[in-house]
Amino acid sequence: MTTFAPGFLWGAATSSYQIEGAAAEDGRLPSIWDTFCATPGKVDNGDTGDVAADHYHRYREDVGLMAELGLGAYRFSIAWPRVQPLGSGAVNQRGLDFYRRLVDTLLEQDIQPWPTLYHWDLPQPLEDAGGWPERDTALRFAEYAAIVHEALADRVTHWTTLNEPWCSAFLGYATGRHAPGRQEPASAIRAAHHLLLGHGLAIAAMPEARVGITLNLTHVTPMSTAEEDVDAARRIDGMQNRIFLDPVLRAAYPQDVVEDLAPVTGFDHVQEGDLKTIAAPIDFLGVNYYSPMLVGHGTTSSPSAYVGSEHVRQHDGGRQRTSIGWEIDARGLLDLLLRLERDYPAIPLYITENGAAFDDEVHDTARVAYLDGHVRACAEAVSRGVPLKGYFAWSLLDNFEWSFGYAQRFGIVHVDYATQRRTLKDSARWYADVIRRGGL
Numbered sequence: 001m002t003t004f005a006p007g008f009l010w011g012a013a014t015s016s017y018q019i020e021g022a023a024a025e026d027g028r029l030p031s032i033w034d035t036f037c038a039t040p041g042k043v044d045n046g047d048t049g050d051v052a053a054d055h056y057h058r059y060r061e062d063v064g065l066m067a068e069l070g071l072g073a074y075r076f077s078i079a080w081p082r083v084q085p086l087g088s089g090a091v092n093q094r095g096l097d098f099y100r101r102l103v104d105t106l107l108e109q110d111i112q113p114w115p116t117l118y119h120w121d122l123p124q125p126l127e128d129a130g131g132w133p134e135r136d137t138a139l140r141f142a143e144y145a146a147i148v149h150e151a152l153a154d155r156v157t158h159w160t161t162l163n164e165p166w167c168s169a170f171l172g173y174a175t176g177r178h179a180p181g182r183q184e185p186a187s188a189i190r191a192a193h194h195l196l197l198g199h200g201l202a203i204a205a206m207p208e209a210r211v212g213i214t215l216n217l218t219h220v221t222p223m224s225t226a227e228e229d230v231d232a233a234r235r236i237d238g239m240q241n242r243i244f245l246d247p248v249l250r251a252a253y254p255q256d257v258v259e260d261l262a263p264v265t266g267f268d269h270v271q272e273g274d275l276k277t278i279a280a281p282i283d284f285l286g287v288n289y290y291s292p293m294l295v296g297h298g299t300t301s302s303p304s305a306y307v308g309s310e311h312v313r314q315h316d317g318g319r320q321r322t323s324i325g326w327e328i329d330a331r332g333l334l335d336l337l338l339r340l341e342r343d344y345p346a347i348p349l350y351i352t353e354n355g356a357a358f359d360d361e362v363h364d365t366a367r368v369a370y371l372d373g374h375v376r377a378c379a380e381a382v383s384r385g386v387p388l389k390g391y392f393a394w395s396l397l398d399n400f401e402w403s404f405g406y407a408q409r410f411g412i413v414h415v416d417y418a419t420q421r422r423t424l425k426d427s428a429r430w431y432a433d434v435i436r437r438g439g440l
């Protein structure tokens with residue numbers, strides 16, 4: 001049997017736009033995702049988050065499910081357009097009240113609330129003013145962070161600033177696969193910087209909070225030992241992992257990444273003192289892991305998410321895939337964790353998302369196998385000295401899977417969107433067992 005230390009935190013994760021619905025209720029105004037969804041051709045099937053899993057109205061029932069599973073923590077995100085509908089200025093008390101009710105309900109069940117301040121739902125007026133490529137957005141984010149912190153600091157101990165700034169920057173502003181759907185490579189680099197700056201400024205705005213940031217990181221392997229394939233892997237590791245890890249944990253952009261990006265940007269948007277702000281000490285690093293990457297020299301579909309490294313191609317590793325098409329490789333998670341501990345030692349780590357999309361309604365054998373393999377990888381990492389402190393399954397509920405709409409289901413709890421009925425899948429029962437036994 002594989003057991004984890006008694007304090008190991010077992011949780012599940014969701015995000016505001018993906019589950020809440022109630023898009024126009026209690027003063028919430030549109031975010032970039034409402035706008036994106038309303039634009040024909042952007043989201044499969046024309047799906048939107050207008051209703052989603054109706055969690056805004058069903059949060060009590062959902063917390064009940066969490067209690068039934070024995071979760072120690074629940075990672076959710078706070079919708080900026082509920083709290084500050086215009087992205088600046090007036091605070092919407094009814095929006096804040098929802099999160100206060102949610103947090104109180106969690107605490108009644110002894111479930112730690114783990115809010116993320118930003119999981120991609122930027123208030124539309126801030127995008128209208130230029131969005132994340134503009135420095136002002138970072139300042140607005142810190143103001144919003146201070147408001148939420150002030151309202152919930154007596155009840156919340158662990159705060160996450162951003163979820164996956166890579167997606168916000170490069171899917172939002174380079175490929176345009178995510179909101180706001182812009183295809184401007186140089187803007188994407190500016191966006192990445194202002195997201196990081198927002199993270200640092202938010203930390204300064206939340207005195208005494210225990211804070212972290214969640215990054216979507218991956219293990220990158222070159223196709224062959226040929227020099228150009230090895231260089232391709234270095235580039236992807238740079239643009240996926242180190243471009244965020246190094247500023248946050250080493251107060252510098254990686255030199256090779258800066259050189260790769262020279263044709264795109266001279267980094268003149270970086271002001272003196274920014275890196276010091278960005279590298280404010282954090283208490284934990286959140287890691288979202290789904291799939292590894294095998295890469296080589298070649299050409300990719302355009303526009304590429306890997307700005308400045310367009311001559312890189314992703315290869316098929318020959319592994320089984322989930323229904324969304326991502327390869328399954330738990331070994332990649334172990335390699336990633338060992339690498340983080342080697343290159344960025346001593347920072348407490350949490351897996352803040354890990355999971356898989358499969359279609360099976362209730363008897364989701366493939367998801368159980370996926371989760372089991374990845375939790376085993378976590379155990380192995382811990383046994384080899386990685387300071388991994390917790391694991392959050394993605395996701396508690398089936399939900400709005402961004403540009404894939406409702407077609408892709410990541411939940412350990414099934415949602416019948418016609419009736420909003422929740423049903424525990426086998427993976428939820430399996431997870432409840434893992435939590436009860438403290439391991440596998």
Ligand code: GBH
Pocket residue numbers: 015018163164167216288290291314325326327353394401402410
């Ligand atoms: C996370 O993003 C999000 O935080 C969450 O909201 C989302 O629902 C969840 O994961 C599931 O998607 O096509 O093989 O090259 C995940 C970020 C970025 C992970 C793109 C997969 C492409 C893999 N994703 N990446 S592949």
